[in-house]
Amino acid sequence: MQRRFIQIAGIIWTLVYAGIIVWIYATEPRSFKEVAANSQVAAGIYEINQEKFNNGLALFRRDQFRAARDEWAGADPAQKDPRTQFYIAYACYREGWGRLYYDEALFKQGLEAVTRAINLAPNGMLTVDDPNLQMHTAAELKTELEQGIERGWKDLNPLKLFRQRK
Amino acid sequence: MKNYPARNRALLHFIVLPTILLTVGLLGGLRIDAQTRQFIFVAPPLVTLVLAILLGSLFVRAGAIDLHHWLNIEQPTLTNLSHLLTLVALFFASAQAFNSVLPESGLLHWLFSFFFLWTLWTNQFSAFDARRLMKSLVVLFSTAFVLKHLLVSGLYAPEGGWLRRIASALLQGIAIDVPAFAPSTGYISFFALTLYVAGLLLIAPVPVQPGGSLTNTPAVREGALAESSDQTIE
Numbered sequence: 001m002q003r004r005f006i007q008i009a010g011i012i013w014t015l016v017y018a019g020i021i022v023w024i025y026a027t028e029p030r031s032f033k034e035v036a037a038n039s040q041v042a043a044g045i046y047e048i049n050q051e052k053f054n055n056g057l058a059l060f061r062r063d064q065f066r067a068a069r070d071e072w073a074g075a076d077p078a079q080k081d082p083r084t085q086f087y088i089a090y091a092c093y094r095e096g097w098g099r100l101y102y103d104e105a106l107f108k109q110g111l112e113a114v115t116r117a118i119n120l121a122p123n124g125m126l127t128v129d130d131p132n133l134q135m136h137t138a139a140e141l142k143t144e145l146e147q148g149i150e151r152g153w154k155d156l157n158p159l160k161l162f163r164q165r166k
Numbered sequence: 167m168k169n170y171p172a173r174n175r176a177l178l179h180f181i182v183l184p185t186i187l188l189t190v191g192l193l194g195g196l197r198i199d200a201q202t203r204q205f206i207f208v209a210p211p212l213v214t215l216v217l218a219i220l221l222g223s224l225f226v227r228a229g230a231i232d233l234h235h236w237l238n239i240e241q242p243t244l245t246n247l248s249h250l251l252t253l254v255a256l257f258f259a260s261a262q263a264f265n266s267v268l269p270e271s272g273l274l275h276w277l278f279s280f281f282f283l284w285t286l287w288t289n290q291f292s293a294f295d296a297r298r299l300m301k302s303l304v305v306l307f308s309t310a311f312v313l314k315h316l317l318v319s320g321l322y323a324p325e326g327g328w329l330r331r332i333a334s335a336l337l338q339g340i341a342i343d344v345p346a347f348a349p350s351t352g353y354i355s356f357f358a359l360t361l362y363v364a365g366l367l368l369i370a371p372v373p374v375q376p377g378g379s380l381t382n383t384p385a386v387r388e389g390a391l392a393e394s395s396d397q398t399i400e
Binding site: 003004007008009010011014015017018021024025028029 | 172173176177179180181184185188191192195202204205206207209244245247248251252255
């Protein structure tokens with residue numbers, strides 16, 4: 001009886017442990033902190049650090065985009081909150097925007113973040129009601145970032161100089 | 167009276183052994199980035215799975231694992247399931263042990279893979295017993311560990327000395343492409359390999375029987391990895 005109990009416990013333990021290993025290799029956490037964050041996501045108890053998020057928002061409104069992104073990265077270490085990822089993408093857009101040219105690396109980074117936001121949002125639709133922003137949906141932001149990365153004849157249009165940052 | 171030996175043997179066989187093997191599976195692919203100190207998980211490349219199959223075949227040939235006793239139609243389903251899980255864990259532990267000592271990319275990856283394949287393939291046709299196989303594996307993994315984590319990583323370390331200059335001169339024009347990992351990667355690999363060897367020592371050719379003792383079969387008497395037998399399988 002005892003042997004049977006140990007056998008069942010062994011089978012359950014082996015399956016659980018193997019599952020954990022597969023999950024670790026699938027999520028590829030970069031630190032123990034990320035392991036903890038990913039575990040919270042898997043358990044459905046993940047929440048962003050609201051204080052860091054608000055700090056990031058304050059920095060964003062003062063046009064300190066890089067610092068804002070750092071704060072938001074700390075607020076959402078598992079990159080699982082669509083709203084935070086939307087703001088990170090927006091910060092990349094605003095910092096990378098230029099009257100003559102766009103910073104391609106930042107736009108690509110922004111595109112990755114906004115794609116994450118869309119994938120995380122229910123039904124893939126995300127709207128952020130922030131009066132300080134000119135683009136309120138993730139779809140708009142994604143289009144803007146994609147157009148910034150694309151190269152074409154329209155880049156030579158001199159009227160480009162008069163466009164406005166959103 | 168409590169039967170402690172039987173209970174401990176069952177614990178060792180059904181819980182400790184799979185745990186050790188799965189831990190090797192976890193640590194075998196873990197690297198630490200030299201600059202950021204972040205974890206990098208390297209999934210086992212295809213070649214390590216081939217190597218693990220060859221090694222598994224060697225285990226069976228050398229009598230280190232008697233498959234007829236591990237998986238048998240006359241055993242209870244639970245026992246067969248438990249044994250199957252342990253064998254699968256052994257397979258992935260072997261793959262990850264190879265992954266741990268294989269350079270991640272470039273020419274050295276293919277050179278190491280070729281030498282592993284060559285060694286395991288030629289061993290398939292050699293006379294082996296479990297004890298000799300164990301010695302051979304310890305030497306194989308130790309050599310690969312020293313080559314990868316001491317020699318190659320030392321040669322291509324950013325602060326490498328005259329050895330690095332000689333290697334650069336000798337191998338000029340050849341893309342060696344050795345990724346830079348933190349020294350702790352070597353410690354993790356060492357720990358994983360030690361666990362792997364410990365796991366192999368715990369594997370009995372014939373698993374624990376319901377009575378709590380090992381069956382007194384020729385395979386048990388002659389084939390145990392930990393036993394000191396110099397007999398060869400003819």
